[in-house]
Amino acid sequence: MLDASRPSEPLVSLSGAGIFRNGRWLVRGVDLSIRPGEIVTLIGPNGSGKSTTARMATGILKPDAGSVEQRTALRVGYVPQRLAIDRSLPLSVGRLMRLTGPTQRDRIVTSLTAAGVAHLENAQVHDLSGGEFQRVLLARAIAQEPDLLVLDEPVQGVDFNGEVAMYELIGAIRDRVGCGVLLISHDLHVVMAATDTVICLNGHVCCSGTPENVAASEEYRSLFGARAAEAVAFYRHQHDHTHLPDGRVKHADGSITEHCHPEDGRHDHDHGHDHATTRERAGGSGHA
């Protein structure tokens, strides 16, 4: 069953990997692997080792325990959590796109267009807003046609609608390029829809699996407290019914109705539908 490209071979795999700094483990015992076309999301509170884990996957940090194996000649596209460019450095967006390797002009335009910022090609990076800069950084990372895209909180400084658009964009890029994606987020319910595997970190791997399993797990609830419940409720709402092609709604209990009403007793959450609709747009389920 091995074809030439062997799509199941992991791009990068960490086994028991950990980083030890200043007398303590920042993170340890991390097992994860990312395959082409797969989106793996790291979630966890501040200081839980998300960025450290991502840095190990990119090869910036060498693990003090365990191992990190990258596929040979792996091309990584990296969007770091923070990127401050000194104002003394004149840098246009077009020049930033060619930062780490020569890039053909049409590929630059394609990437900027995909990220929705093609009009900014000649702008100076210092003149961009936070959201524009994030999109430019994403465009820069995909312009190198990476095998693995590593995104450390790519929606920082982006408002909620922009955040939804960014995640949709990341999903679309994955579909088009077929790269593996390692995504860091503190916001599980927004990234759920596009994610294949969620890994919940808190100095070690608390739980991992499909978004459904992680959202339902005790570890996840105890780590995120009240917000977890909201995410779970939202998530159940999102998947406790499906929309049939003819417009009718099939519920989790198998019954089929003409419409979907929160007060019909088939939904086991109690928050308002307007709120839920907003959230669903975030999840990209297309409920509205």
Place this chain on the structure above:
Amino acid sequence: MLDDFFTRALLAGIGVAAVAGPLGCFIVWRRMAYFGDTMSHSALLGVAVSLLLSLNIVIGVFAVAALVSVALVVLQRRRALSSDSLLGILSHSTLALGLVMVAAMSWVRIDLMGLLFGDILAVSKLDLVVVYGGGVLVLGALIYLWRPLLAGTVSEEVAEAEGLSPQVSQFAFMLLMAAVIAIAMRIVGVLLITSLLIIPAATARRFAATPEQMAVIAGGVGILAAVGGLFGSLNYDTPSGPSIVVAALVIFLISLAPFGSRALKGGQKT
């Protein structure tokens, strides 16, 4: 033509400035001004060591400046002291050590003022060979290192993640700085080398839209300052180093003038 001391000084000044401008851009971008200052102050220690061991002065200065830069990086990694304290300690102690050693070697006669502030009379034909030979090597290496160095300046993490080696190129960059200090010392003097690296680059910033433009403009501004300063030095019998720095300052101030700003903005709009 090269028999005229002033022609030699001009050629040397132009050669040094053409290399110092582009290199200085990285010092400005990476906020390494004080780092560069510390390395160039150590040049006097390099001179003293060369005299003591009967080494070629250019090689001695290069070696000591490179050692000081390595020591700085190692000490910064340990983080026992803040960077600016470390730089302050090394900057002045290497300068003082050099002064003491040169003064203590009573058997050598040495023009201390010429070392500290530059001396256009001192430029020999051999110096010209060193300036242009070294200058071509340094510029060639800078062009070769340009991409990883620039990527590492924007983000060391991105450069590292995407397969460049920013730390290797940063180390190579410090060697290039040591080389420029060694070849520029004769013209500008130990105390003022950093200004030839920084002022042209700072002047070029306003007129550049890309890093490459800034590097080229900085080289041009440096050449202008060197030529202007050396003519001033000849006319008013002033030491060449301070004269070049004053000329660079004048160009910098002119570039700050508001008319330049309007002209620039108008040029961008049309």
